[in-house]
Amino acid sequence: MSAQVLVSRPPAPQTVPVESLPAHQVEVAYNTGPHSSSGLATAGFRTAKYLPEEWQQGNYTSYYQAFSDRDCSEKVRHEAKQLAAETEARAQRGQADATKKLGERLQDVNFWKCELGREIGDLAAETQLLLQQKGRLERALDATDIPYSIATDNLQCRERRVGGELVRDEVEVELLKEVELIRNVQGLLKRTLEQTVQQIRANRDAKETLEMDWSDKVEAYDIDDKCGRYNNQSTDIQFHPNSSKYEDNTSTPESWAQYSHDNIYKGERERMASINLRSLIDNILQDTAEDLRSQCCTVDSAFAKRCEEVEDAKQKLENHLTKTLEEIGGQENNIAALKQAIKDKETPMKVAQTRLYQRSYRPNVELCRDPVQFRLISEVGELTESIEFLKRKLEDSEQSLRNLEDTRMSLEKEITNKANSLFIDREKCMTHRTRYPVVLKLSGYQ
Structure with a gap:
């Protein structure tokens, strides 16, 4: 990219001072000397004619002007050539530097x-x-x-x-x-x-x-x-006059x-x-x-642990139930034996009372309190007391039997409750807990 340089034309050289001219030219310049044209005869012709010296002076002036213009032109050409070379080199350096900056x-x-x-x-x-x-x-x-x-x-x-x-x-x-x-x-x-x-x-x-x-x-x-x-040989380059400016929204490096x-x-x-x-x-x-x-x-x-405890308690209850049932059977036999014993005392009582009754009919002095009488009365008392003892023992045995029956029912109920608890804990809960997730699933891997 080259820059256009406008060079102004240098001003025309000034006229050489008269004092620096030869003597005969000075006379011509001041219109003095033997060949001066002053006088009445030349009146009206001086403005249209030049003296040879003036003509010569004009030529010298033209020569000098031509020399000066050539010299100035040569200088301008030299400067223009030097400027073109400098601008070309600067343009190439600028383009190369811009290319380098682009690479960086x-x-x-x-x-x-x-x-x-x-x-x-x-x-x-x-x-x-x-x-x-x-x-x-x-x-x-x-x-x-x-x-x-x-x-x-x-x-x-x-x-x-x-x-x-x-x-x-x-x-x-x-x-x-x-x-x-x-x-x-x-x-x-x-x-x-x-x-x-x-x-x-x-x-x-x-x-x-x-x-x-x-x-x-x-x-x-x-x-x-x-x-x-x-580059300079690219075909899709063109002028963009308004591109050489900084945008308002640009950032710094x-x-x-x-x-x-x-x-x-x-x-x-x-x-x-x-x-x-x-x-x-x-x-x-x-x-x-x-x-x-x-x-x-x-x-x-x-x-x-709880199932073991309940199972142990259930077994103990079952053992107690077995013993209780056995005891109930024994108590029932005991009650039957007591009833039989009471019943067995009825015949001796009848015999003793019958003997006393019959002996009460002895006549007169024969109605004597003899040892037999005392023994029979004592026998009736003993039998009566024995029957009372047996009856009281029968009542106690029957009450014991009722208690055993209540205990049996309670034990059976407790055993049923224990079995229900075992079923709930072992069959329901523990079986259900086998579906508990493993560590991998709880960790989110499955």
Whole structure:
């Protein structure tokens, strides 16, 4: 690109001073001397005629003017040639320097473009990993529904125990702890899931900002690369007079680099927060799964222990029931024997009383209180006392039999209650608890 240089014509040289001319030319210049044309005869002709010296002087003036114009022209040509060469060299240097600057700019743009692309890739990979953790959280949260339904079903089943079996035992305490633990775990998983969703949104926002910056860098790189390929032989170049100005919304190299640096820093910050959150999710899922399984084992142990206690109590009750039934049989035989003994005393009583009755008919002095009379009266008294003793013992035996019957009924009822409790705990609850999820499922891997 050459610049047009306008060179103004130098002013005409001034007339040589008269004092510097030869003497005869001075006379001609002042119209003096022997050949002067002063006088009345020359009046009216002086303005149209020149003296030879004047003619000569005019020629000298023309010569000098021509020499001066040539010299000035040569100087102008030399200066113009030198200026054209200088401007050509300056234009080439400017174009080469601009091309070099474009190359340096392309390196800067490519550097930040690569940094942005690397951070976009890292952030996208981290977001994908966080999405996997989000899936684990959702699966783990869904998996807690089964333990919760099992625990609540166990509590509801154990409400159907009857009588003295409806007790707040260790199993119920541990089941209530399990229900509370599952609720706390579900609350923690829900809060962590919300935090994960927010972090994924933040990662995507940062990635979108980085992608927009990267896209701008790609477009700017293509434009600068295209500009760097322009040269004086390019066919698609033209004048753009209004392009040589600074736009109002332009940035400085420092603010330009700082903008990309801030975007990358924001992306790295969100990526590190995502990494920390993933580690936190791993710890939470592992801890909650272990806590749930530990509590499940505690409840199962309490169930097993309680079933052993109930089974032992049931066996003891059955043993007592067997002995009670045996005792009932013995007492019934005893009552029958007592009744028979009382009945057996009726005949001796009849004999003794008949003897006394018949001897009361002895005549006169024969009605004597002899030893026989005393013995018969004593025998009747002994028989009467024996019958009273037997009757009282019969009443006691019958009362004992009634007590044994009541005890039998109570034992049978307690045995039935124990059997019902065993059925609820062993067949219902413990069988249902076999469906309790394993640690992998509670950790969200399945």
